[in-house]
Amino acid sequence: MKKTLALLLAVAMIITAVPFVFSGCGSSDKSGSKADTATTTLTVGFDAEFPPYGYKDEKTGEYKGFDLDLAAEVCKRNNWELKKQPIDWDSKDMELNSGTIDCIWNGFTINGREDDYTWSVPYIDNSQVVVVGKSSDIKSLADLKGKTVAVQSDSSALAALTGDDATKENKKLAASFKELQQIPNYETALLNLESGAVDAVCMDIGVANYKVEASKDKFRLLDDQISSEQYGIGFKKGNTELKDKVEKTLLEMSKDGTVEKIAKEYKLEDALCLGK
C-alpha cells in the first residue's frame, strides 16, 4: 500500500515538474524575444572550424575571423551587442528558424540556396578548388579520374559536384572518381589527404589558401577550378528588416574602406566583391 502511495507521489511530482520546466523556459523566451524586437543584440551563428572566416584565435582563445570582424564593426556602428554563437553546421537551419541565432555569417554560399534564406548582397567571390599533396602527379581535373576524392559533407564543393544544380561537366567529373568520400570537416579531410587515404580534397578557395600556407608546403592547389560562387549573409526567410539594416551598414563600411582593411588582415582582398 505504502509502495503504491510512494509511486503515486512520485508520478504527481513528475507531472507537477513538467509545467515548471516549460514555464521556466517560457519566461526566459520572453526576455529573448524582447531583445530581438529592439535589436539590441545580433546573434551571429558560425562554424568555429572555418578559418579564416570564423575560428578560435590560438593566442587569445577568442572567436575571430573575417566575418566575425565585419559583424563586430556592423554592430559597433549600430550600437548593437554582438553575440558570437558557434553552432553545429548540420543544425544551422534549425538554429536560424527557431530564432536562436539572427543570421548565418560564416563564408555562407548563396549559389544553390538562393530561395532558402533572405540574403544580403554577396561580399566574397569564392571558388571551389582542388587540394592535392605537394608531390602528387595530379595536374588537372582530368587526372582525378579513378582517384579517391574527399569533400566536406553538406558543403559547396559537394553541391557543385553532385547537387541538383551541378553542371553536366562536374557531374561527369564526379562520376569519373573512384570514390567521392564525404568527411565531416576540413581538418579530417586534410589529415586523410596527408596520410594518403584520399588523393584530393575539394574545398573553398579561402580555406584552401589558408590551409596550404599553414601546412608549410605539404599541399598545393590545382589551377583548374570546379566552380565559382559567392558568399553572403543568410537571414531567416522574410527577415528583410534586419537584413536591410546590416546590409546598409556593410555597404557604408565598403565605401569608407573598412571592409578592405579587414579583408587584408585575412588575405581575402582578392576575393572581395562588395560594391563591384
Added chain:
Amino acid sequence: MAALLVPSLLTSCSLDDKSGLGWFFGVILQLSEGMWASLVLFVLTLLFSMPLGLLVCFARRSRFKVVELIAKFYISIMRGTPLMLQLLVVYFGPYFVFKVALSTEYRFYAAIIGFALNYAAYFAEIYRSGIEAVPKGQYEAAHVLGYTKAQTFMKIVFPQMVRHILPPVTNEVITLVKDTSLAFAIAFVEMFTLAKQISATESTIMPLFVAGLFYYIFNLVVSYAMGLLEKKMNYYS
C-alpha cells in the same frame, strides 16, 4: 591506422614549435573552459538521472499494467534512439511543436534535460537488475518478521541493490564522461568542441589528443572512486 597517424603526429609536432611544454599548457588553458562545461554537464546529469532512474525503475516494476507499460515504452524510446537526436528534440522541440521562441540560455538546460532523461532509462534498468537479484526468500522472511513493504525495501533490498549495481553503474558513468561531447549537437560548447576548434585553427590534431588525455584522466578518477566505494560496500567477504 596508428601507423599512418604516428608520422603525421611527429611532423605536426616539429612544425611551428608546437611540441613545447608551453604550447601543451597553452592548449590545456584554452581547453579549461570547456573542461568546466563538460564537468558541470556530467555532475548535473548524474544528479538528476540517478533519482529519476529510480522512479522509472519503480514504475517499470509497478503492479499497475498501465504504469508498467508507460515505463517500458519510455525506456525503449530512450535506449532505442540516438542521444544526439534526443538532444535536438529537447532543444528545438518546444519551437517546432509549440512555437515557443527559444533563448540561448535554454541550450544549457536542454543539454541537462536531454542527458538526464536518456541516462535515467539506463539507470532504471540497472536498478531493476539489482533489485531482482535479491532472492524472494528475503521478502518472505521480512514479511514473517513483520516488516512493512517500505521497510523491507529501505532496510533489506535497497542496500543489497546498491552493492549489486556498482559495477554496471561505473560503466554507465564512464560512458557519460565521453558522451558529454555529443552536447555540441545543440551548440553547447564543451571540451571536445573546443579541441576541434583549436585543432582547425592550428592545423594539428594534437589538441584532440590533449582532450583524449583529459577524458582518460577523468575516467581514471571515476573508476578509482567507484572502486573504493565497491570495496566499502563489500562487507560480506
